Amino acid sequence: MKYIKLLRFDIRNGIAGNWGLFLAPVILAVFAFTELKWRVSALWVYDATYENFTLSYADCLVYTYGGMAKYIPNPTNPFQFPARWGGTFLLLFLFTLSYPVRDMHSFGQQVLIRSQSRLAWWLAKCTWNLLCSVLYHGLITLSLLCVCLATGADLAGEAHAEMLCLVFQTTLTGTAQYTAIPAAAFFLPAVASAAISLLQMTLSLFLRPVFSFLAVSVLMVSSAYYLTPFLPGNYAMFIRHVFFTMEGVTVSAGYYASVSLIAAAVLAGSIRFHRYDIIHRE
């Protein structure tokens, strides 16, 4: 009961009042769709059929969460961080960064004392964090759906892997050339992002929130730099999945890693928060 009350408080204060969480996904989705439309129309130089190409909803989703192809370090191949992909995730991490700390040093302190349960308070914050991720990515997918509906894009169609690889300037070596991309893959970026967001919240119990954001930013750049299953950012990049890249990460490994990270973050956070000094820290 305490947990439900605390969660309701967090939803009211940490989600309802967080207008960026509602506005940013809509803007990002519209920008991503417009950009994809431009890029596809520019592909006519490779193939004339791309001049009047009908995009599918799946194309838009893959493009928004595409990331970048595997990077091979070389003096003639400079590293370029995928700003759209990075911005999409880092904005969520920014929106979920300050509320728990701010709450802990303001009214939430009274709530925490009166609830008499640190565990319930921490679990409510973790659930709030997960809800933020679900809402944020849900709004992105919903906004993309609305834009697709408005522009007459193919809603039921599959992702055009060949076209997407041209847009991301890579070669299709994955399984998408033979089979369709399973629906489970489309939820993985949201799950991976929820895991990293929870990791950031847990880190902010050990470090200052700004440093935990810095750590997560470094994690995202490292994920873009190295294609490895040990860096969770790779699971949030469609172009790094086995459907597009032969040596890419798999969806099942992504779910295992993300759920393990969520569990580890919740556990580490609850242990740390049990002895956390809420009075003297800022």
Place this chain on the structure above:
Amino acid sequence: MFRSTLRIECGKALRNRLFWFSVPIGTTITFLSLVPQVKSYYASLRFMNSLAGEYAGKNPHAPMVTLFNRWIGGECYSLGEAVYFFVFPLLVAIPYGWSYCYESRSGYIRSAVLRSGRAPYFYSKYIAVFLSGGLAMVIPLLLNFLLTAMFIPAVRPEPSYVVWYGVNGSSLLSAVYYSRPFLYVFLYLLIDFLYGGLVACMSYALSAVCRNRIVVVLLPFVVLLGFKYICTSLIYTDRVRYKELSPLSFLHPAAATYDTTWLVVIAEAVILFLFTFLLACVKEKNHEIY
């Protein structure tokens, strides 16, 4: 009064704990560039030595691997370079960008303004934030340059090896790069210092509209990332070669993709200065502090 206030503010900016956290973090990140570069230099040296008998007296390609394309600002393919030039807006805002926000919330500003006067307080704060940001940006880069110089010789770059440098004829200061490379590094560090300071001042300026210390430190990073996104996604196409507009890219001496121009560098610096100075010193100076 101005001088003593400035001394106090600079002391607070450069002697605080966060400045001494930020600089080592930046330096550690630059090690992610230094270590692989030094390793690869020695690997190429071993390879050349193994061919010494066969190719004795022939071109050893010495300018291919030089200090000027192996320090963090000269190469654009290591993890250290990628991380440093991505997170620098955070590293420069962490030391002192938050101070005005904190002081106005805590009430310290009232006693400081009473003792020093409005103008000295606000101008000193601006200068101190600028200095802390500039130094937090440049110290790790300078250390990296010096440490790289301990291992890799400063062979003057040869234009015929342009593919290994990332500095071509249309790059900013390219003539200086090939004739006086040390001056090139110095000038680029100066540009980085200027932008590091201005980005830190963005935090100070944004304190006028935002009262959350965490958000104030992170906002310049978000603004620059958003600008880079707009530049890469909506301005650039595959068919047109634009000049680099995003500071996240052009503050890196070796151009990763597009070259920049003096017009872009100066115009953006002026815009940033006007925005930060007008908001931080003019608006806030005339704002009620009680």
